[in-house]
Amino acid sequence: MRGNSGDAEIAVALAELDAITRRLRRDCPWDREQDARTIVPHTVEEAYELADAAQRGDDAKLLDELGDVLFQVHFLALLLEERGAGSLAAVARHASEKLIRRHPHVFGEVEADTAAEVLRNWDQIKATEPGREAGVFGEVPENLPGLLYARKVQRRAASSGFDFAGADAALAALQEEVSELAAAREDERGFDELGDVLFAAVNLARKRKLDPELAVRSAAGRFRARVQAAVDLAASRGRNWNDLSAQEQLTLYAQARIER
Secondary structure (H helix, E strand, O other): OOOHHHHHHHHHHHHHHHHHHHHHHHHOHHHHHOOHHHHHHHHHHHHHHHHHHHHHOOHHHHHHHHHHHHHHHHHHHHHHHHOOOOOHHHHHHHHHHHHHHHOHHHHOOOOOOOHHHHHHHHHHHHHHOOOOOOOOOOOOOOOOOHHHHHHHHHHHHHHOOOOOOOHHHHHHHHHHHHHHHHHOOOOHHHHHHHHHHHHHHHHHHHHOOOOHHHHHHHHHHHHHHHHHHHHHHHHHOOOOHHHOOHHHHHHHHHHHHHHO
8 A cells, every 4th residue: 555655756746737737828929829728639630649658568658648638637627627616626527526426346246257337327317417408318429539439439339238148259350240241232231330330330449348449449450561571572682662563562562461
């Protein structure tokens, strides 16, 4: 358990960050011009960089990116304070109250022995909180990245009881959608069938407790590394990648894939 010296260290570090944030808001021309709408795109970017660091297992990068996200929180909370709409303390208290309320199996008498039960309780409690938009899909932000939006919609439907029984059923649904895509023409129906395949793949990822956004980013990263390795392999043989035939490129890619 962390002792008083550790608690004091955290308090001092957070106070220093808060002081720096306030000075930047006061003395930096760029920071003075910002509002919540102009800052949030940077917040989203920092969150993606944080996710990338976590996916890579790079603790040094994770430490750095967590600091960037923490600064974003301080800055946005300061904007609330300037409008008289809140403060960093209010943000922290609100988060604490929410966590306690949504974890009755930890802070109350409710029993939840599995992660699935925890998520189901979380969604049910969230739906009863004052000010929440009514309906199964209330307050699902439509500006989420596509894969995360699909997962969020699926999770909300599942919290109402509408869900596959397990991963095997989700896999079967994905295989069926792939078959329908293969049979579709390259027209509007093909577009819809492709969407169904992606949606079904997200559903399978959810049932297998995998993050579809991180999974596809990881796949893209592997593809990028293999293509670059093939490009480098061509260069080592005195060839320009762009001048190779499609078959030559594919051969080098296959070799790079084996080596990586």
